[in-house]
Amino acid sequence: MTIHRALGFVDRASLREDSPLRVVMASEGRQADGIDLRMSGAQLDRYRGNPVLGYGHSYYGRMNLPIGRTDPASIAIDGTQLAGELDFDQGDEFAREVERKMRAGYLNAVSIGFDVTEWENEADSYWRGGVATGWQLTELSVVPVPMDENALVTAGRGLDLADPGLIAAVRGLNDQDFDALLRRLRALAELVPTPIEDTPPPPAAGVSNEAARNLLAALKI
Numbered sequence: 001m002t003i004h005r006a007l008g009f010v011d012r013a014s015l016r017e018d019s020p021l022r023v024v025m026a027s028e029g030r031q032a033d034g035i036d037l038r039m040s041g042a043q044l045d046r047y048r049g050n051p052v053l054g055y056g057h058s059y060y061g062r063m064n065l066p067i068g069r070t071d072p073a074s075i076a077i078d079g080t081q082l083a084g085e086l087d088f089d090q091g092d093e094f095a096r097e098v099e100r101k102m103r104a105g106y107l108n109a110v111s112i113g114f115d116v117t118e119w120e121n122e123a124d125s126y127w128r129g130g131v132a133t134g135w136q137l138t139e140l141s142v143v144p145v146p147m148d149e150n151a152l153v154t155a156g157r158g159l160d161l162a163d164p165g166l167i168a169a170v171r172g173l174n175d176q177d178f179d180a181l182l183r184r185l186r187a188l189a190e191l192v193p194t195p196i197e198d199t200p201p202p203p204a205a206g207v208s209n210e211a212a213r214n215l216l217a218a219l220k221i
Contacts, residue, residue, distance in 0.1 A: 034129015067095035
């Protein structure tokens, strides 16, 4: 069994002071590792039987005990996303601090561990990527920095506040075009004094200032 990681995020639209902390654990769509997890193929029973919540994917040794759990009854597929509600161990000072930082917006990401059991195409693999039509959820962690090195782009999976056309424009850009897009977005969002005249408008140049602000905020830029 080969465990891979996929990025998730806090569902801040549902967050209230006295409400459970709901997270989107995973979403459909190709990530940096090339794997597209299809929610119709999610196998959740193993994790529901032991729904521990870790920190930084560290579970081994006496100093890496779980900081809480995911409420088994809350773990469910919601359209193209897998969601759940986190229950932090209130007798653990570190767990309480992690929860506080998540509710305050200082921590925003979670990451699942999963094992692919079925590929859409037989030639697909962990190394080549592909569409995972069957996969088993094994664990969930709060992470300060997602293990996905392209998490800035991947985070666009769950951005309901940004223009869908803007999200589409981010996907698939090379490094040079992505940098140009970010400079243009900062100008649109009035985060720099004046637009950068020598940078040609990227594909998303026509979006509104509000959409630009939302995307920059969601990408934590």
